[in-house]
Amino acid sequence: MARRTFFSFHYKPDVQRAQIVKNSWITREREDAGFFDSSAFEKAERTNDDTLKTFLVNAMHGSSVVCVLVGKETADRRWVRYEIQRGIWDERGVLAVRIHTISHFTTGTTTAGPNPLDLLGVFVESSGQDKFVRLIERASSTAKWSYSSDFTKVLPKWAYGSIPSAGSHALSEFFPIYDWSSGGYNRIGSWIETAASKAGR
Numbered sequence: 001m002a003r004r005t006f007f008s009f010h011y012k013p014d015v016q017r018a019q020i021v022k023n024s025w026i027t028r029e030r031e032d033a034g035f036f037d038s039s040a041f042e043k044a045e046r047t048n049d050d051t052l053k054t055f056l057v058n059a060m061h062g063s064s065v066v067c068v069l070v071g072k073e074t075a076d077r078r079w080v081r082y083e084i085q086r087g088i089w090d091e092r093g094v095l096a097v098r099i100h101t102i103s104h105f106t107t108g109t110t111t112a113g114p115n116p117l118d119l120l121g122v123f124v125e126s127s128g129q130d131k132f133v134r135l136i137e138r139a140s141s142t143a144k145w146s147y148s149s150d151f152t153k154v155l156p157k158w159a160y161g162s163i164p165s166a167g168s169h170a171l172s173e174f175f176p177i178y179d180w181s182s183g184g185y186n187r188i189g190s191w192i193e194t195a196a197s198k199a200g201r
Contacts, residue, residue: 005192006060006092007034008083009069009099013110017102018069021180025188034059034083045079053150056083064201065093065192068116070177071100075114084120084171085135085151091159093195096177097184114141117172121145122155126166133158136168159199 005025009018022032044055056079066087074080087094096117100110123136123145133155135148145168160174178184178191
């Protein structure tokens with residue numbers, strides 16, 4: 001069965017960079033998702049949030065990994081954040097790859113942006129012998145955590161090993177960020193497989 005990966009990225013500045021990553025990874029045994037027509041995304045976005053969430057859930061269907069392609073502005077994108085949190089909710093593998101060093105056809109390279117996995121996290125609450133995990137988020141690495149506005153219930157399952165200790169934890173404690181300039185062309189496959197294995201996919 002082919003491995004299907006959902007690529008999450010900030011479309012307008014980074015789609016050409018994302019295509020380079022996708023083209024280096026995809027083979028007859030690998031499939032991509034997340035490269036939908038931007039006009040379809042914009043149409044769903046103009047309707048309402050629930051319509052866009054349904055659009056994204058359908059786009060992510062069948063994928064076992066969410067691979068976040070991180071450019072200069074990615075961490076601030078509301079719907080990239082949603083896709084990452086949806087990946088955790090659905091027990092998919094998660095990883096991030098910095099792509100700012102990939103040259104855009106017209107604008108060249110850019111500077112590194114914040115790691116979105118630093119700005120999303122989980123809050124673990126203990127009650128007796130039980131632990132409950134909820135998704136949390138923050139605006140910057142120095143801001144206070146708040147509960148996710150999109151996923152307000154306790155996670156049905158923490159799929160990534162032992163449940164963390166009580167308190168707040170950034171997702172970057174559990175999921176790696178790689179740099180495309182560090183051999184990404186040849187290593188993206190193993191990075192994705194590692195993420196899938198961690199989630200039991």
